[in-house]
Every structure is written in structure tokens, then in C-alpha cells.
Amino acid sequence: MKSSAGLHFKTYLLILLMVIFGPLGNVLLGKGMKRIGAANIGTAAEALDLLSRVLTSGTIWLGIASLITFFVAYTLVLSWADYSYVQPASSVAYGVVALLAHFILREVVTPMRWMGVLVICLGVLVVGHTAPRTTEPT
Amino acid sequence: MRELIFYLLIIGAGTGGELCVTRAMKAVGEVKDFRPAALMGVAIRALRVSWMWIGLMLMGTAFFALLAMLSMENVSLVVPVTALSYAAGALGGKFFLGEQVTRKRWTGVLLVCIGVALVIMGRR
Numbered sequence: 001m002k003s004s005a006g007l008h009f010k011t012y013l014l015i016l017l018m019v020i021f022g023p024l025g026n027v028l029l030g031k032g033m034k035r036i037g038a039a040n041i042g043t044a045a046e047a048l049d050l051l052s053r054v055l056t057s058g059t060i061w062l063g064i065a066s067l068i069t070f071f072v073a074y075t076l077v078l079s080w081a082d083y084s085y086v087q088p089a090s091s092v093a094y095g096v097v098a099l100l101a102h103f104i105l106r107e108v109v110t111p112m113r114w115m116g117v118l119v120i121c122l123g124v125l126v127v128g129h130t131a132p133r134t135t136e137p138t
Numbered sequence: 139m140r141e142l143i144f145y146l147l148i149i150g151a152g153t154g155g156e157l158c159v160t161r162a163m164k165a166v167g168e169v170k171d172f173r174p175a176a177l178m179g180v181a182i183r184a185l186r187v188s189w190m191w192i193g194l195m196l197m198g199t200a201f202f203a204l205l206a207m208l209s210m211e212n213v214s215l216v217v218p219v220t221a222l223s224y225a226a227g228a229l230g231g232k233f234f235l236g237e238q239v240t241r242k243r244w245t246g247v248l249l250v251c252i253g254v255a256l257v258i259m260g261r262r
Contacts, residue, residue, distance in 0.1 A: 023217075029205060030213035039206040054205060067201075075159060075184070076177075080168040083160040084231030084239050084247075094218050094257075101214035109214050109260075116218065116256030123249030126242060 011081050017073040021066045023096040027104055028063030034105075035059065085127065092124045141210065144203045145219060152200035153223040157230045158193030164235070165189070218257035224250050 033039075036057065041047040054060055077086055095117045101107040166183050169176075184190050207216045228247045231237040239247075 026204075026208075026217050027213055030208045030216075033205055033209035036209060039209040041206070060205075075163055076169050076172075076180075078160045079163040079166060079180075082231060082237045083157065083235055084228045084237050084243060094221060094253075097217045098214050098257075101212065105213060107212045107214045111260070113214065113218075113257045113260030116253045116258075116260055119253030119256055120218075120221070120250050121253075123246045123251075123253060125246075126249060127246030 007080065011077055011086075014073040014077040015086065018070050018077070019093045019096055021073070022070040022093045023100055025063045025066030025070055026097055027100040028059055028066060030101070031105060032057045032059035032063060092121055094120050141207065144207045145222075147203035148200050148207065148220050149223045149226065150200075151196045151203070152220065153226045153230060155193045155196030155198075155200060156223075156227065157234050158189045158196060160193075160231075160235060162187040162190035162193060215257070215261055218254050221250060221254040224254075 032054075036050070036053050039050055041050060074086070098109050098113065098117050102109045162184055165187050166180060169180055171177075204216070204220070224247050228239050228244065232239045
């Protein structure tokens, strides 16, 4: 039988990868989309034009690469851990997003928004003290 | 109105996609070998599960909705708003995947949701 410590270690390791690469991907996508401008997809031609601008942006592709790394870690951890455990546990990424948005994108993050991030992290701590798996492995 | 539709797509299609991917990965089984060749085998097995394809399509839809929102709003607003999927995710985990969501875990999810609400209210 797999030891509980081992199960927790690999769960935490992959969640750490998710917490780093998920926010980084979102920030890069945000930076890329801000350069492209507000999405206007009223007609098929406009949608195609937007798609071509998205697919030729290096920043967007870096963001996609980060999100693929996030997705691989996410998919692997979901092979043994509960979805309702992994999803909230990875929410510390919201704090990382706010930090990256503030320091890299120079977005103004208000005190109430920082408070919200703190409460999210508190929720993550509560979730982290529950068992990673509540169903039998198939 | 347009923003509401994009947020609904991000949350609805995103959560639905994640639940489908989870169901597929549970069918594949726990990953114990992390060598590249073994991981490739896991990927091939996962792609043979129809839930994985449905999940990927839903997540793709959510991704393009996210791109659209990021072109209009700040990252520090859009990304936290998408965390509203936590409630949907916990419900989906319980009813779609048969997971036992304990009272303690519900409390954590509730705190996360309150935090998200504060983030939204913190909009300048």
C-alpha cells in the first residue's frame, strides 16, 4: 500500500507546479491580449482576424506553454487525488496571479482585493487539512 | 451582457471540462511512474477515453472565452472571478464523481468563495 506521506508529497509537488505555471500563463495571456486589444467578434471575419492575431503573438504562445505545463501537472494529480481537493488547494494561485499582475503588469490591486486573496488562501489552508482521496482507486 | 456570457462560458465550460478530464483520469488509474515513456503511455491511454475528448473541447471553449475577457479586463479581476467555479466544482465532485466532500472541505470552499467576492468588490 502506498504510504500516506508519499501520496501527500507527490500531490503537493504537482500542486506547486500548478501554482507557478497557471498564474504565469494567465499573466502572459493577459499581457498578450492587452496588446491585441479588446475582442470584437461580431462577425466571422472579425473572429478570424482576432484568431490570427492571437496565434501570431509570441507572448500568447509563452502563456499557452505555461498553461500546458499547468495542465499536465493538473491531469497527473487528478489521477489519484479528488477533484474537490485539488481545485480549491490550487486556489493559492489566485494570490500569485494578483502578485504577478501587480509587479509585472503594473495593475492596481486595491486593499479589499488583497484581503480577498488572503481569505482565499485561508480557505486553501482549511481544504489542505482534508484527505486527498475519498473514493476507492479504480 | 457580453462579459456575462464570457464569464458563464469560462466557469460553466471550464468546470464541466475539468470534471470530464477528472473522470477520464480516474478511468486511466493512478500515475505511479513519472518517466517520460510511461507518461506518454498514460497520455495515449487517456486519449482513448471519450470523457477526455469531451473535457478538452469544453476546456478549449473556456480558454477562448478567457482570452476574450483578458482583452477587456485586468488579469487581477478576471482570474479571481473565474474561481466562482469552486462551488460548481465541489457540487460536481460530489454528484458527478461520487466524491465525499466533508463539512471541513465545504468550509474551505466557502472561504475561497468569500475571498473571491471580496476580490470582485475590490474593483476600483
